[in-house]
Amino acid sequence: MSASYLNDQRFPGGLRTGAQYIAGLKNDGRRVFIDGEEVGDVTSHPAFRDAVRSIADLYDIASDPANSDQMTFASPATGEPVNRIWQIPRSVEDLQARRRAIARWSGATFGLMGRSPDHVAGFFVGWMSAPEVFARNNNAERAENLGQFFDFLRDRDIFVSYTIVPPQIDRSKPMHQQDPADLYAGVVEERDDGVVIRGAQMLGTGTALSDYVCLSQVTPVRPGDENHAINVAIACNAPGVKIYSRRSYAAAASSAFDYPLASRFDETDSLVVFDDVLVPWEQVFVYKDIEICSDQWWDTGSHAMGNHQAQIRLCSKLQFLMGLAKRIADMNGVAAIPAVQTLIGDMASYAAMLEGLVEAQIATCTTNANGIVEPGRQALYAAIVLQAEVYPKMLNLMRELCGGGVIQLPSSARDFANPEIRADIDRYNQSPGHSSEERVKLMKLAWDLIGSEFAGRHDQYEKFYAGPPFVVKSRMYQAYNFDKSQALVDAALAGYDLTGRHD
Ligand SMILES: Cc1cc2nc3c(=O)[nH]c(=O)nc-3n(C[C@H](O)[C@H](O)[C@H](O)COP(=O)(O)OP(=O)(O)OC[C@H]3O[C@@H](n4cnc5c(N)ncnc54)[C@H](O)[C@@H]3O)c2cc1C
Secondary structure, eight states: OOOGGGGOTTOOSSSOOHHHHHHHHTTOOOEEEETTEEOSOTTTSTTTHHHHHHHHHHHHHHHOGGGHHHHEEEOTTTOSEEEGGGOOOOSHHHHHHHHHHHHHHHHHTTTOOTTSTHHHHHHHHHHHTOTHHHHTTTOHHHHHHHHHHHHHHHHHTOOEEEEOBOOOSOTTSOGGGSSSTTSBSEEEEEETTEEEEEEEEBOOTTGGGOSEEEEOOOSOOOTTOGGGOOEEEEETTSTTEEEEEOOOHHHHOSOTTTSTTHHHHOOOOEEEEEEEEEEEGGGEEEOSOHHHHHHHHHTSSHHHHHHHHHHHHHHHHHHHHHHHHHHHHHHTTOTTSHHHHHHHHHHHHHHHHHHHHHHHHHHTOEEOTTSOEEOOHHHHHHHHHHHHHHHHHHHHHHHHHHGGGGTSSOSSGGGGGSHHHHHHHHHHSOBTTBOHHHHHHHHHHHHHHHTSHHHHHHHHHHHHTTOOHHHHHHHHHHHSOHHHHHHHHHHHHHTBOTTOOBO
16 A cells, blocks of 8 residues: 555554644644634644643543553554554444443543544444445445555544535535535546545534544535535645634633633534645545445444444533532532432433433444444434433533522632632532532533533534434434334234224
8 A cells, every 4th residue: 555645744653642642733734723813733722722632631541551451452454452443343342342442532521522533433434344335336446545544544543523514605505506616615626646625614523633634425415416425534734724713612711620621622613624625536435426425324334333432422421410410419408309309310311311322222233244233223313313302401400400509600710819709709609518619610610511602512512413403303214113113003903993893
């Protein structure tokens, strides 16, 4: 294999440490913009540096020899230990091992980094479960590209984000009828050394922090949209890639004490503009093929594997939320009140339901013709539909539980430094067994999960990250096993007739 990405000096090869991840990102030439300015180095800019640190912590967990059983497996190419996020599951045990590794990572971020490196890795693993899908319509070379690129991702532990939805602009028209036609990211030129991509794509979560961005379409592509019916991998520092970040919650955080979550886990979301970006042919996996562009999600395990990771991650977040609910009820002295237990019980039922659905995905996993295992789709799509409804409900119940306690708080950590203010905080912002510092710390943590701007973005994230609700419900419709239901209806109908008697 002689692909040009193998010469990318940012990645040493093998399991990456956090320090190696940061070194690869530092001043790598990527163009990230925020607040009217170009960022320069994301590893030191206040909008990005702490999220970079949080991702680095994940790489440190995976590369720590003490965690190797849980977090690694042997690369089929090199025999060396590599990150388990790249393991293609061949048994239910492999799926369970993947789950434990993903849960270890999501526990470290309290489920608050949706696009940590294991998310898009899940999609690539799923694509590799049925690479022949990419070879359809005489595209054997593209399937080979995918396989070789996958080896590169796995053996160098690369962080990939993805942009698979075009910007809203005008949803009444198909992609190619946007005005001008190159608004949505797509192919504008074919050259001997690759294809040229122009246009924009929403919404690159973590793209500012990742090594590569995968550009494709999960939104349906129609005849005429061929230029957009692609799947390509692009280095985030490739000439012409421009990453426009939304407002930073991390940079706006007055301190880690005031915004303990926003200050650490703001993974950032960006509009990604491809300004005549040359993508070498070996990084092209789907090319102007409407059929494969759609089939890659549903005829392979990609959508299932990627979203299975997302569900495992969500479970960590819900466990965290439940822990906060219990701690606050205890601190406020209301935990023994039956009505409060009912409220927390309500929340717990949602958390337990989603955890049960992850278990069910593993228990009902299926094996494809290549011997690759994927999570059961009925439970998977049920979880995707329900999470969008359950998460806001849980936030609402948590707000009910917290009352004004998450608002009646010192304006910032600086209030503690003023002796006069501190004396009143100590007197009026404490609870039995909890100093003022402990109480304020816990309540500010809760607010950052349920009420801050960071929290609002998470609410929107859980609603939309897997697609809009009307789309995911139609996926559920397709995944549901109607055979059993129809058999029951047939049995009921067969049991009586016009005589008015049951058999
Ligand atoms: C925080 C966050 C992070 C994200 N991260 C990523 C990422 O990393 N990578 C990525 O590619 N994408 C990401 N997304 C984008 C996400 O995939 C899209 O938001 C999602 O697919 C929905 O598309 P849309 O936002 O354009 O909504 P639209 O498709 O425009 O729909 C918005 C609303 O319009 C209404 N509507 C539109 N069309 C119809 C219809 N036909 N029938 C009924 N109602 C309709 C519905 O109310 C719908 O909810 C992210 C989104 C969020 C919010």
